[in-house]
Amino acid sequence: MAHGRSGTTTPSRQLNGFASGNNPKAGALARRQKIIQQRRSLPIASVEKRLVEEVKSNDTLIIVGETGSGKTTQLPQFLFDAGFCRDGKTIGITQPRRVAAVTVAKRVAEECGVGLGQKVGYSIRFDDMTSTSTRIKYMTDGLLLREALLDPYLSRYSVLVVDEAHERTVHTDVLLGLLKDVQKARLRSLSGKESEDKNPNINKGEDYQPSTLKPCQGRKFPPLKLIIMSASLDARVFSEYFGGARAVHIQGRQHPVEILYTLRPQTDYLESVLVTIFQVHLNEGPGDVLVFLTGQEEIESVERSVQDQMPQLPEGSQNILTCPIFSSLPSEQQMRVFATTPSGFRKVILATNIAETSVTIPGIKYVIDPGFVKARSYDPNKGMESLIIIPTSKAQALQRSGRAGREAPGKCFRLYPESEFEKLEESTKPEIKRCNLSNVILQLKALGVDDVIGFDFIEKPPRLAIVKSLEHLFLLGALTDECKLSNPVGHQMARLPLDPMYSKALIQASNFNCLEEMLITVAMLSVESIFYSPREKSEEAKTAMKCFANPEGDHITLINVFRVANEFLEKRRTVINKEKDEKIMRKWCKQNFVNSRSLRHACDIYRQIRRHAEQMGFHFSSCGDNFLQFRRCLAASFFLNAALRQPEGIYRALASGQVVRIHPSSVLNQTKADCVIFNELVQTSQKYIRNVSIIDYLWLTELAPQFYMMPN
């Protein structure tokens, strides 16, 4: 997907008398001149010296940079020029999103006049564009966390920059805690006081906090410079967390946005959205409109309503061109929001919060913000996730309105009274407080943090969520009775980039002679739904799915899809033409109502996990078409997610006692299996279990006695 950054495209023009048309050398020179000019005009350029001094004199620095300040592209270059990469050290910059890491790295490589992957590179999952000569490395924060498992002191980095820290993703939060620890541990390695951490007889003073990292065994590490970059004005949280670290502010380049509120609260915000769209269209000057809605369904409903009411527009007025955008929309259709609006039309973009941060759309002058967002929430007691519609935070409302002022002054229509705005939460609840923590806890344990409840999180997740995750990991065999990572199971599970339950299934699979099938299964379970069923073609989609359906459940059905797709590709593969292969595959997916993006992703995961499994020396085996052992393996791995049939076709989940139903998308919907295992429990209109397979009730006590055998 395009990640539009204003100011990064170069129109062809003449510079300093060089004709840029036919002479490629002159064209390149003109482009370099242009880049130099653009760099000089960024707000951050005037404070280069000061920033470098601040980094030299502070081990930790908070940088609050407004939109358009140029902090992400410029700061690493300043630090490189100031000598922070001496002795072959690297500057690392983390991003919460893959696209951002890639696009920024490309831009910086161009600014430096080097090939991507040389001095400047990026590294994200499935795509590493770095080499031994890379000194400025952009990456996702999740990837740096993974790196820390192999190199706990992150020894190759002299500086680490955590960008977009205000977004407070789980990875960013864990990373902040880890980096604080690494910084401390590196300092200790220099002062030779490492042994004090373990010595109870030394007076450690009140501020003393030992490093929880594994000892560095006498190796000395140079200090780690830490830079936290945030867009929000509230740097206090970060500053306090890092012991009163210094914070500096960099001006941005943003146009003013006028904020308008409604006089009264709106009873039906969708109706209100519709009215506002037409008001803006009829009363305001030219410029595109961006509307924030909570999900696909709302977007499609508003799109229909707008089209229904268009004929009522006064004669001679401009038309409205609606453009939906949400993440599961095929990318060709997503690209429509970037196309130039045909004359005689005003573009109205109907978006989820994908348009808040992930995608920047040029040309937006008006924002319509009903003030709601769909957010993930997690109940650790029930082990259940759900999506709920809640009011946005103030910070989120600000971020949304900012989208109207990227290129010129704009307007934002908030569809609630100003008094309501005052009641909103300051900022969005950090993700770490509302998600399943099993993976986070496992990673921390693998990094040597034994006391996870006492871990210095920037904001502590609910204690119950941590305790539940510890219990969960213990039951999976990842932790010992003393709550330490078990050997080898816990260590193996931590190494695999999968949900801990899926990692457990892979480890078990060797014993059940079905590793090949389980590899496919966990890859397919790790992606968004494989089957794609548009409302208007739901019957066709159902028929297509029947070709893959297996009466024993969804897991084997997924294996069938993977096998058939790969056999098909194997037969048609052209070897030389990768693009053609892709096209053939997309066509196959379309015919079979399979989501091609999901399937491709699953294939990537399959290959990556297979490599890991080989490196760990797993015993490869296949059960062919005899799936009995495979289903026994499912029971042995997913025993925490077992459900028993009750009268009237409902099921009772054994671990939590909840009453659930089999999701209508499951091949087992409306069948009458007595005992099933499932992978997901979600609350939507009802409590549904998804990805369900039949097992024998007796397998549970046989294969998971740690959970199903009552002690005498």
Next chain:
DNA sequence: TCGACCTAT
């Protein structure tokens, strides 16, 4: 008889 907000290893 269901509908998926966004990310990441």
